[in-house]
Amino acid sequence: MTRLFDPFTAGDIALANRIVMAPLTRNRAPNAVPTALMATYYGQRASAGLLITEATAISHQGQGYADVPGLYAPEQIAGWQRVTAAVHAAGGRIVTQLWHVGRVSHTELQPGGGAPVAPSAIRAKTKTVLIKDGVPTFVETSEPRALDIDELPGIVDDYRRAALAAIEAGFDGVEIHAANGYLIDQFLKTGSNRRTDAYGGSIENRARLLLEVVRAVTDAIGGGRAGIRLSPVTPANDVIDADPQPLFTHVLRELAPLDLAYVHVIEGATGGPREVPDRPFDYAALRAAYRAAGGEGAWMVNNGYDLSLAQDALAEGADLVAFGKTYIANPDLVERLKQGGPYNPPDRTTFYGGGEKGYTDYPALSA
Structure with a gap:
């Protein structure tokens, strides 16, 4: 039972163990600026081998939910500096998840009250979050407009x-973030991409934006400091693909030469069952295709993992295991996994929005 707790190196990032805190949207960044409370929250969880922040918008256009953080203004960078300093002071490692929501947004959240953008003008049958009278409220997404092809280089540059x-x-x-029905995933999948230009139709065309983004990011900061999140079959945010196995096999083969730090794969439905009956998918074959193409990045698995499943995944070839909701209520999850529990139960009423309650007030074992 030692492998989960062994040190590991993902690209250029040295990790104390193979346990990862998955990105978890918490809606506690008013005006998209990270707060001191967020620094406390992430610092409490720094014993994880790697922390992945909540999804963070790359631009105002990329915003899709109220009170989620951004990374496109000086005050946002300054806010995140407090967060990273707290994590590093506690001996942790932290990456941020770069996010453009695409059509999963609302006019109230967009620059000038404009329409959200998407590969095609198809409204998502899903909801987003607005703050009404200080209370997080789920509302239907707005009708999107299709992006012009000459807008896409600007979005790549935003990443x-x-x-x-x-x-x-x-x-x-x-x-x-190329998963869960957000912009890059919308371009990938047939259910949301009806384009007839160089970014639609064939697998190669639908994967074009993803690969342009990854190449731009790795050219800027190096592949060893970049990871990617994929969700081949999740129905999250009303996005599906007619034939995901060849689509994602192509994506992974193209990613292999870019020397990424890791590939983060959501198995099954995000936050739901690990198997989607009407969309079977062979994740082992996907990993094998990546390795055969020369991909050396760490393989991170995600969705419903506990201690036993995590150990099994590592024995079967995974390198890292991401834990999601369990981390909300258990800031010292690494120690709790070592001891086999006990685990604090999460308060679902405080998942989205609010202050310290249900955010930084969960007790550690040492308390």
């Missing part, structure tokens, strides 16, 4: 600039 801002903010690296 590049956000990656550089992340390094300025003291992060050990970045994770490109």
